Amino acid sequence: MFRYIVRRLLQMVLTFFGATFVVFALTFANQDDPLQALAGERPITESQRLALTERYHLNESFLTQYWYYMKGLLTGDLGTSLTGQKISAMLANAWPVTVKLALLAIVIAATIAVTAGVYSAIKRGGLFDNVTLIATLVVLAMPIVVLAPLAQLIFGIKLGWFPPTATRDASLWDLLLPALVLGSLVIATELRVTRTSVVENLRADYVRTARAKGLTRRRVIWVHVLRNSLIPVVTLIGVDLGGLMSGAIVTEKIFNIPGVGFNIARAITTEDGPLVVGFVSVLVIIFLVVNLLVDLLYAALDPRIRYE
């Protein structure tokens, strides 16, 4: 187990450098005139331009720029945004609200998906099963760039049930609508996988044994079948985290939540290369760590899996 974790951590280092390199290259290719983008409509004097170019190594080659960036990163310096703020400070500001939003979305999505998945598996072919099938297809077909503004317009503005935007210190209630939108990204697949997995497990021999033991139907399903059925679902939730992160960029932008996604969205439009790379690098690390945790959880759920 320990050796497995060490090996995975070493793999993560490679993946991390690979990922940051790709992100760095993409932002580099995207940059047209970041200084003008930074200044907006105002003209920039030649001396300002020279000073800023020098400061951000903008006239250096791509590899040199990457080298400078990595040197900073390895000494614990995430760099400075083109706006002049320390990226680590911006991250510290943006982080809490995004964690809250993402966790809320995951919990909502997983709870609904697992419960509805189990029920539609038990009553497969019934009304509930068919209704959830259609609902999941609709949700799957809706891209978040449509779903988010639509939900904001209908539930936030027209009906006024939820606040249409949220601040940095948003309560869970303020974040509920964006979290629902974000969760809907992954809820459909999670529900379908739960359903399939439960249907498969209901046919298993151990279910017959559990019934022969005179256990109640509820116990057979929620204790014996569910634990086995959750194994693939847990893996999926880990992978879904990546989807949630990209979804958060759109959701936070639309609901004006000053989190990580919001900052990335702004950084992309203002061609703020250091900011994009800095924030995305942190997201990459989180994604890698969560997937390691999911794999370890996998072993906890299924004792037949042992890591060497």
Next chain:
Amino acid sequence: MDVVPGVDPRAPLLEVTDLHVEFRTQYGVAKAVNGANFWLSPGETLAILGESGCGKSVTAQAIMGILESPPGYITKGSIMYRGVDLLGIPEEQRRKVRANRIAMIFQDALSALNPVYTVGFQLAELFRMHRGMSRAEAKRRSIELLDQVKIPGAKDRINDYPHQFSGGMRQRVMIAMALALDPEVLIADEPTTALDVTVQAQIMGLLADLQKQRNMGLILITHDMGVVADVADRISVMYAGKVVEEAPVYDIYARPAHPYTRALLESIPRLDMKGQQLNVIRGLPPALTDVPRGCAFNPRCRYAKDACRQDPAPPAYSVAPHRTARCHFFREVLGE
């Protein structure tokens, strides 16, 4: 503590009468059990013998009340346990009969045990759910049980998962689980089929010992005539969903009364037949969606005459006291 109201301790232990089970699938209705009759007394071993697909496992599942429905339906008959018709009581009472009064062990213990829970959890669960015991008490009882089925180091093995046991030890766990609540009837569905021959003998020996200690009625479902000869008191031979012959074990081996039983016996390889051709039964058992008219065995039977190919199917003729056979020509088969 009585789990079912109306139980009469003087009534017969288990009596299955005219049981019909069918499976309604999209390919048609499969009549898996077509009027099975048998009874079981305390301390007695009844072997239900037959080829795969003859309805023996379905009969067992019908008695347990764990038939998957749909597609399986019990369409006729009764299953009397101590004077109570199990088919007529509410599901909640039926559930309590399982494991408490009638328990079952399955063929493949690896797939029959839940892979993600420890053996201790799966045993203790019975005590906690049915007897309301505390975790500690249930654990103590579970260790006792594993000791009784002779699993070495029960105290430590209780925290192991099913895949960490060998095939024979796993089947012992299954047996422990079935016996946990002191049932009066134990149904063993091919309990040794998945095991090595030497382990088979150990498991059968263990079952026989435990049965004697507890004076349990044992229904042993098998296709292995060798296993049956050693342990059974009576045998019911099933073919295409019907009990075609029922007799005390000695009589059946000495003088079978049904051509099918006779053919089964002749298909056992024997040492004194070295060098001779083995008599196998020609053909295959019929598809249960399309059972032949008259006697279901007639296409494969060497005694078959016109009467066998016509409805009605042969009734259960009384061959001797406590002995029946569904064959018009049982006298001929007996060699009288």
